[in-house]
Amino acid sequence: MTAERLLVIVEDDEAFAKTLKRSFERRGYEVLTAASHGALEDVLKDNRPGYAVVDLKLGPESGLVCVQTLHAHDPDMLIVVLTGFASIATAVEAIKLGATNYLAKPSNTDDIEAAFARSGGDPAAPLAPRPTSIKTLEWEHIHEVLKDCDFNISETARRLGMHRRTLARKLAKRQVG
Incomplete structure (x- = not known):
């Protein structure tokens, strides 16, 4: 083809x-x-x-x-x-x-x-910083580990070194989806 x-x-x-x-x-x-x-x-x-x-x-x-x-x-x-x-x-x-x-x-x-x-690139691309908050970084890390654990909360909590209920509270604050 x-x-x-x-x-x-x-x-x-x-x-x-x-x-x-x-x-x-x-x-x-x-x-x-x-x-x-x-x-x-x-x-x-x-x-x-x-x-x-x-x-x-x-x-x-x-x-x-x-x-x-x-x-x-x-x-x-x-x-x-x-x-x-x-x-x-x-x-x-x-x-x-x-x-x-x-x-x-x-x-x-x-x-x-x-x-x-846009495969050629853009030399005029803005250079403004895009700060990422600690909460966002934490959320992204939790979500990555959660996905690696096939969304098993207990295993995710174990890998993150936190109590399962603490992880459940964090997930309830910001829904996965």
Whole structure:
């Protein structure tokens, strides 16, 4: 297949992958999906996509390996990395490995298409600091550990070194969703 409007989505969340796929198909893309690095390699055997959307965290795997594979397959491919756990370190690594952009979730199809269009970078990007509060950092860390524990409150509390009821109170203040 030609790369003109062929997109590959590498995402382990089946529901999100289906939603993203339908949305891109409505915009005229032909969409292929892969849930892991191995599945991506199978897709690339017979296809040459021009676009890719890669989730940074694919279960136990890192999406960065997929970025590297995609870039090696076609250095001109436009690759956007999506993540619910954005960090400067992973953004830098994704760009070094060949991603053209890096977006924090939640992102929609409009955001992703805009990221494909901004693949060249913007030297006029604002340099204003974006401070993050301690509460936000704590919440993000709790949520990451909670997800790693398959939303098991007791195991999450144990890994965080806090009482289960304390964690439950913190979660009740700011709903997961």
